[in-house]
Amino acid sequence: MTQQLILYPLFLQIAIGIILLFAWSRIRFQKVFSIFGSILSVILAGWLFYYIWNFGTQTVQAGDWPAPFGITFVADTLSATLVLLTAIAGLAVSIFSAGSVLRDRLRFGYFPIFHFLLLGLNGAFLTGDIFNLYVWFEIIIISSFVLITIGGEKAQLEGAVKYFTLNILASMIFLTAIAVLYGLTGSLNMADLAGKIAAIENRGLVQITGILFLIGFGIKAGVFPLYFWLPASYHTPPFAVSAIFGGLLTKVGVYALLRVFTLIFTGDALLDNILMVIAILTLVSGGIGALVQNNMRKVFSYLIICHIGYMIAGLGMFTEIAIAGAIFYLIHDIIVKTNLFMLSGVIYRIKGTNSMRDLGGIYAKWPKISLLLFIPLFSLVGIPPLSGFWPKINLIKAGFSGGSYITVAAIIFASFITLVIIARLWSEVFWKEGKELPFRSNFGYFSKMKNYKRLQFIVPVTLLSIVSLYIGFGAEHIQELSARIADELVNNQGYIDTVLNMKK
């Protein structure tokens, strides 16, 4: 029963997706069923997390083929945490979609594809096989292509062309890297690869393979200088789609980087230095990019890029405390970024625009909603004791003890610039006196909505804000969790033994 527990989140998502396909045009059923299924997936993911936390890393061998030969699914603490966060973010976005996505879009299979996307995410987090990871990535990107184009507006299609091209290119580079890796070692199992790569004498070839992986995952994660597709596309689809993309899609790239560079390509000074340089440039360029934008969703897109830098910096420093900081930031970032894009959706429904120049006066008119939106915005900045503050302590401490002062400077600069951006956004959107915008008669304004419809906007934002507050005020627990994940990642022998030996 518990042996296959790892696979239950996957089974659940694929089952929801298929059942929704059969209810193609029954929108109300789709909404209810999607939310119900997402609640179930939170419960399952919570169970999985509880199980892994108590009993340690678990594996399932597909078809019972022993480890290096068959496809392995592995749930260590990192995977289980990310599956849980995916389920929570998925639940919030599912409720938000039910309220905010237009009926015409829902009629073309929005919900089934949304659950296939979650399936791909869960699969990518749980697999222990590098080629299988590629397949899950493809499931993610093909679902995301459908979600980003659904509706077919001009800006959406233009954004989709850019998004599509760069993501395909990333997949091709990833596939090339797998080919070279297979040619070098004759294995695809990540735990098996860890030992085989370490034994190879031609280090130059190993470094090249590592750089290919870095480029492939780097495009997906949106690191400098490979991020230009991200701000060109993330502000075009419906808000619910932006939310799930902003929260989870770049993070799956970060997860892949974390996995590959802590397990397979470890202890390589060149790769670590490249990661550090990339991290510093990502922090600085993302922050400066966000500074000049006017559209709220573009600001948040650039902030995604900027904050990816924290996680890459943690990975580049490669000490236990730095990686704990990166993991803590990852946990905080998934929740907050999902929330930010939903927040911009709420503001769009209130005023009918996302341009910061035209917005204003929301605090005077909607004080309670403003206070709710205050939580994610300032969690992002990390004003203590809100959630963004704690991981930075780890990162800065690791930077000082490792002597990489430029990284520390970049981290502080990026936090400062985030503060400036959010403070400006707050005063522009909430405090400034609002202009009278032309009234759009066929637009579903928030003030015209019925109460149950409003709840579909407010409940998900509240849900994720509560999670954010928990991460901030319960930082002790999250720190303990991050430290344990970092320990598992740095001392990877436990992972390798569990996968290869099938200790019982």
Place this chain on the structure above:
Amino acid sequence: MEILLAIMIGVLYASGIYMMLRRSLVKLIIGIILLGNGANLLIFFLGRITKGAPPIIPADGKVFSEAFADPVPQALILTAIVISFGLQSFAIVLVKRAHTVVRTDDLDEMNATDEDS
């Protein structure tokens, strides 16, 4: 044979990237297709090339006695071909839609998403 195949893979990658860097949407798709084929051939090539040696253990043996063709890369290529088929079909439909809506096939004119709004 190895050298010939290596050169061909290199040409496929180079021409694929070159086509993707052009401004035309149709050339973009051709580039994606060429690049995909290059990657598939690369997997095949790096799985080592053998001639007429199927991975079948003879009836009177328990292990392989000679060099054999590795079946794993072939399985990988099969998966990759199916995936890239799906993606390429999507790409063609997307480009068709983008062309009807935006009324251009020049990527440089697709700059509405970069405008300040």
